[in-house]
Amino acid sequence: MALAILARRRAADAVLRRPQAGAVVSAWRAYAAAAGEESDVVVVGGGPGGYVAAIKAAQLGLKTTCIEKRGALGGTCLNVGCIPSKVLRLPCLSLPHPLFSPIAALLHSSHMYHEAKSSFAHHGVKFSNLEVDLPAMMAQKDKAVSGLTKGIEGLFKKNKVTYVKGFGKLASPSEVSVDLIDGGNTVVKGKNIIIATGSDVKSLPGITIDEKKIVSSTGALCLSEIPKKLVVIGAGYIGLEMGSVWNRLGSEVTVVEFAPDIVPSMDGEIRKQFQRMLEKQKFKFMLKTKVVGCDTSGDGVKLTLEPAAGGDQTILEADVVLVSAGRTPFTSGIGLETIGVETDKAGRILVDKRFMTNVNGVYAIGDAIPGPMLAHKAEEDGVACVEFIAGKEGHVDYDTVPGVVYTHPEVASVGKTEEQVKALGIAYSVGKFPLLANSRAKAIDDAEGIVKVVAEKETDKILGVHIMAPNAGEIIHEAVLALQYGASSEDVARTCHAHPTVSEALKEACLQTFSKAIHI
Ligand SMILES: Cc1cc2nc3c(=O)[nH]c(=O)nc-3n(C[C@H](O)[C@H](O)[C@H](O)COP(=O)(O)OP(=O)(O)OC[C@H]3O[C@@H](n4cnc5c(N)ncnc54)[C@H](O)[C@@H]3O)c2cc1C
Numbered sequence: 206m207a208l209a210i211l212a213r214r215r216a217a218d219a220v221l222r223r224p225q226a227g228a229v230v231s232a233w234r235a236y237a238a239a240a241g242e243e244s245d246v247v248v249v250g251g252g253p254g255g256y257v258a259a260i261k262a263a264q265l266g267l268k269t270t271c272i273e274k275r276g277a278l279g280g281t282c283l284n285v286g287c288i289p290s291k292v293l294r295l296p297c298l299s300l301p302h303p304l305f306s307p308i309a310a311l312l313h314s315s316h317m318y319h320e321a322k323s324s325f326a327h328h329g330v331k332f333s334n335l336e337v338d339l340p341a342m343m344a345q346k347d348k349a350v351s352g353l354t355k356g357i358e359g360l361f362k363k364n365k366v367t368y369v370k371g372f373g374k375l376a377s378p379s380e381v382s383v384d385l386i387d388g389g390n391t392v393v394k395g396k397n398i399i400i401a402t403g404s405d406v407k408s409l410p411g412i413t414i415d416e417k418k419i420v421s422s423t424g425a426l427c428l429s430e431i432p433k434k435l436v437v438i439g440a441g442y443i444g445l446e447m448g449s450v451w452n453r454l455g456s457e458v459t460v461v462e463f464a465p466d467i468v469p470s471m472d473g474e475i476r477k478q479f480q481r482m483l484e485k486q487k488f489k490f491m492l493k494t495k496v497v498g499c500d501t502s503g504d505g506v507k508l509t510l511e512p513a514a515g516g517d518q519t520i521l522e523a524d525v526v527l528v529s530a531g532r533t534p535f536t537s538g539i540g541l542e543t544i545g546v547e548t549d550k551a552g553r554i555l556v557d558k559r560f561m562t563n564v565n566g567v568y569a570i571g572d573a574i575p576g577p578m579l580a581h582k583a584e585e586d587g588v589a590c591v592e593f594i595a596g597k598e599g600h601v602d603y604d605t606v607p608g609v610v611y612t613h614p615e616v617a618s619v620g621k622t623e624e625q626v627k628a629l630g631i632a633y634s635v636g637k638f639p640l641l642a643n644s645r646a647k648a649i650d651d652a653e654g655i656v657k658v659v660a661e662k663e664t665d666k667i668l669g670v671h672i673m674a675p676n677a678g679e680i681i682h683e684a685v686l687a688l689q690y691g692a693s694s695e696d697v698a699r700t701c702h703a704h705p706t707v708s709e710a711l712k713e714a715c716l717q718t719f720s721k722a723i724h725i
């Protein structure tokens with residue numbers, strides 16, 4: 206053992222002589238960990254669940270180590286998910302890791318192009334020549350992502366979280382064996398271990414993702430040119446967001462969905478309006494349809510489709526196919542079986558209310574456990590988990606986790622859908638307010654949408670809020686607070702809202718729930 210530690214010390218010394226500061230820190234910390242320094246908390250995975258847990262644990266005075274295999278912190282969300290998608294970042298162009306996420310970035314950039322193309326003229330702003338500079342869009346996305354990942358490294362330093370770059374595998378309930386990115390292996394010891402390994406794209410039988418013609422969300426963020434025909438498999442969050450990006454940039458987008466509806470978890474009424482809105486944007490939907498074959502031998506892709514209930518097959522041609530039929534927890538090959546951690550049939554790690562697995566001292570959070578696969582949910586899990594470890598009370602209210610689809614307009618919701626309330630046999634009232642009657646939405650010529658509130662009839666307590674509106678993802682937080690504090694629709698309706706704002710539509714929908722809206 207002593208010899209092994211000496212070897213790691215030499216490796217750390219050797220790395221020290223290299224110019225990359227990150228490698229120095231990683232090698233030295235790996236050495237220190239190997240030398241027997243036991244952490245109070247070891248987090249495996251540096252995504253929104255893992256890195257937030259690590260920072261919070263350190264803030265609570267716990268000696269903390271975080272192990273990440275990607276070479277960058279922030280996980281799926283920051284590298285290849287939430288952030289790059291919302292800008293439009295093509296990670297593969299400049300970043301070393303294929304999972305760098307440009308969705309937020311891409312959504313924003315492509316929205317700006319689409320607005321310039323189709324809306325500016327109505328506002329008296331005219332262009333003689335408008336074009337997409339895809340490399341520039343990607344560069345903007347890369348800039349957003351790298352700035353944010355480096356920011357997390359800064360937070361680790363500030364909070365004294367030890368950062369080990371490598372692939373961690375549970376070796377015992379208190380040890381993680383790490384294959385270091387810079388080479389070699391070390392063992393990190395911890396009194397408590399948190400598994401925050403996240404999720405990966407779910408593949409479909411007979412469809413091989415090559416990230417060129419058949420892409421996951423990661424490849425869809427890295428396309429080198431705008432596909433003429435893009436087929437999206439799965440009308441969920443990723444399919445509709447990434448479909449929006451490429452639709453705005455000029456692709457003909459067809460979405461193939463197995464279920465009878467898009468985003469099956471959404472309130473039925475909102476979902477129907479949402480689908481109509483996307484169809485106006487030239488999305489084509491093939492619902493109740495399954496993909497049964499895939500031929501990539503020619504220039505493009507030929508998909509064989511069949512009605513979900515069975516029937517005649519048809520062929521659908523595409524330049525690029527995006528597989529977005531869900532994600533699967535990343536829980537195999539990380540040593541769970543070595544220490545006997547229990548998972549369900551879907552591979553999700555089973556935890557109790559304190560996020561502890563069946564193995565004492567081993568916890569799990571985020572996409573790796575049951576529940577919505579959302580970054581903010583993973584963060585809440587992380588904070589609550591380390592609060593329990595620190596001997597405090599942690600709490601996550603899964604009934605008030607908001608969901609947002611970042612299309613335009615955005616669709617955001619919190620709490621129960623009308624269908625869920627009905628199924629529970631609860632007597633309820635509904636208040637709706639169309640954006641067409643909202644002065645701000647009208648003024649900015651962006652009045653497609655609706656706010657819908659579902660409240661318990663007897664008490665007027667708000668049970669669910671569903672918003673399709675520009676910036677719905679921001680407005681929803683007023684509703685989240687309302688649910689969190691058990692507010693009634695009257696409480697919100699009697700709260701003064703600034704004018705003119707889209708948020709007034711929520712106040713009006715609440716007025717309509719318990720009494721009558723003013724502006725309709
Ligand atoms: C395209 C896309 C867009 C998305 N957009 C949104 C959005 O807008 N809003 C939202 O809330 N959610 C969004 N999500 C979902 C969100 O990214 C996830 O819910 C969130 O990242 C989960 O956080 P996590 O920490 O549990 O896991 P992850 O973010 O997946 O992080 C896990 C980390 O662990 C690392 N890891 C795994 N195994 C090991 C190991 N053995 N050793 C060391 N490191 C390991 C991985 O490299 C990864 O960095 C999106 C997802 C995708 C794919």
Ligand SMILES: NC(=O)c1ccc[n+]([C@@H]2O[C@H](COP(=O)([O-])OP(=O)(O)OC[C@H]3O[C@@H](n4cnc5c(N)ncnc54)[C@H](O)[C@@H]3O)[C@@H](O)[C@H]2O)c1
Nearest residue numbers: 439440441442443444461462463464529530531532578609
């Ligand atoms: N804005 C956000 O918060 C955001 C954005 C992107 C991703 N995410 C998260 O990432 C996760 C994965 O996203 P996703 O869009 O891949 O999954 P999803 O679960 O949102 O949607 C998958 C869709 O694919 C359909 N489907 C499943 N198998 C199919 C098949 N064989 N053929 C056709 N359709 C099929 C499902 O019915 C569903 O509608 C989601 O759980 C979501 O929470 C969140």
